[in-house]
Amino acid sequence: MRRAPIRPLAGLVTLGVLALAGCGTQTAGAPRDPGTAEGDRTIRAQQVMRVTEVHEQTGMTLLEGPVFDGDGRLLVVDVTAPAGEPKVLRVNVRKKTSEPVHTDARGAYTSAQFSPYDGRIYLTDFAHGDIVSLAPDGGDPRTFFSGEVDGARMNPDDLAFDPEGHLYVSDSRGMSEGEAKGRVVRIERSGKDATVLADGLAAPNGISFDADYRGLWFSELTQNRVSYLLLDGKGAVASRHTAVRVDAGIAQTDSVAVDADGNLYQGLHGRPAMAVYDKYGERLATVEVPARDAAGLESATNVAITPGGTRAYMTVSGPDGGYLYAFEALGRGTRQSNGG
Template identity: 45%
Template sequence: MIKTRKSLAFAAALVALVAGGSAATAAASTTGGRGAVATSDAGRGTPQPRVIRATQDARVAPLDPPSAFGHATVLEGPALGPDGQLYFVDFTAPAGKPKILRYDLRTKAVKPLYTDATSRFSSLQFSPADGKIYVTDYDHGKIDRLNPDGTGFTTVFSGPVDGRSMVPDDIAFNKAGDMYITDYQGSLKKPDGRVVRLDADGSNPIVLQDGLSDPNGISFTPDFSGLWVGEYNLGRENYFTLAPDGKSFTGGGVGMSANVGTAGFDSNTVDSAGNVYQVVLGAGKILVWNRTGDLIATIAIPQKPKPELLVSNLVIKPGTAHGYITVGGDNGGYIYKFRALAPGIPQSNGGGA
């Protein structure tokens, strides 16, 4: 099952990092997009990528009890709401514990917004169509919606797409509020993961791309003409060009790739300069490529005094270089902050309007 594969990936990353294994040296080299080659190895004619060090802002979630994902907390989201506060989900929260939360960047206060007995939310975004929160329910193949204050919870999409159930992981919106979702399925031997499109009201599901190996992160380019989609298992970043109506891909393929060892490509985002920020889950870092595929920076998350191992997602505040990262592991869940290479944009992982 897809859940078991992801659980094993989390466990492998935890074991490798605690033991000082190969995941800690992930992304030793990268391949640039469109045939170019970029490398982080010294002495090969390409400058070393800049290192940006993130710092801890606050502990925002407790250590979740043991589950299929190990004895670890996994946070996802994060998205800046119209009120300027940071919203995120606790992917491993048990029944009855806070699953959607809000973090005040000024006071560092955390407020629970929603919980239930069964949902497992893997991403959170604000729709530009109605200003509401949309979350992907990884376990139940559905998209849910609620108001920013936690009220009005409802399901906007549930059911198979082209005869197959979905494992919705990450979600991105175009300017009209149409949804683009990664369907986290597939393996190295059987790559059948997908990118699925829904109208703003959750209707008219369309498979835009099939044949992917656990597609995870998904982000629009600044002009909304294309999408960056990461494949977790392969450490591969794909670029797909959208047709003018947004209902098909007209081209694309592998943009960049990285040797990530036992780690994997989780969520991603894009800034106003078109730089692509790709989280490497299990490696304590985020890779940053420019729009032509050169690895230009690595965002490092400190691993001392005790490793917070599961770096999962990030957001950049529109109009500023203030970036925020969700980080979890075997000591609870945290928000880290960093300085981005360029200002954020709307839909920079839910960056707000």
């Protein structure tokens, strides 16, 4: 997720470093009819509800990490919520209501995901380099991982789980300095072993497995590109290459999700929209909020597609508050399009 500079939170490092990305793109070739089922077309998302308002203490609100629980309720995190205000919320999208799930004194949580191994909620604390887990009801907070990886603390942004419950984290280390020090880190499900799979990255942000769990897609904020790590089936990297270059203007690449057909949903920061690609890098669609809403919104950070269905819920934030917008995805929802 990309963050605009904000005021420091009490007890936190300056959260101006919480700038992760969003973007728009174009593909080469003849223009497509936006009304057709194929090609670069516009999908108009509709407002579901406002979840949060701008916090007086931090001067902003930023929704991220949407993920459905087993009861079909949507969890989201508010990255900039100060101590005492909800940092994790549960939303009933049918009733258009929300309730607090978790808060604490210091966390700046940028993503949420349920582990397939122990069923707990895992949160990335970008500001402190920790990964925290909660019971499904939001209680029993535990620090799952903290400390250095290969001599440096992480700035963990998004995360993905493999089927065995091992974690794959986008580490945006170096972002505040504008240096390509970012990494993709694999953490064994016990939390004891962490391995760097890729380094020298430009503020990696979104991360998601492909539809077959053969490799990882990850976006790099300050290069506006999506890269692909092919894995060897044993937790190591077989190859790596740049897969998609995103022409976004002032916007940057934020979180990325993948549907059952392998399509990529690339969140945009600096524009309340998402770009959709197929697995070969062809631009399929742009998801946009209605024009009347766009002036008060700045980022579409992430999306969760209903597991087994096509109803998608996009987290969108700006001076008007933090919102959920809904649209019909191009493919069904899976674990790779549910959180991270």
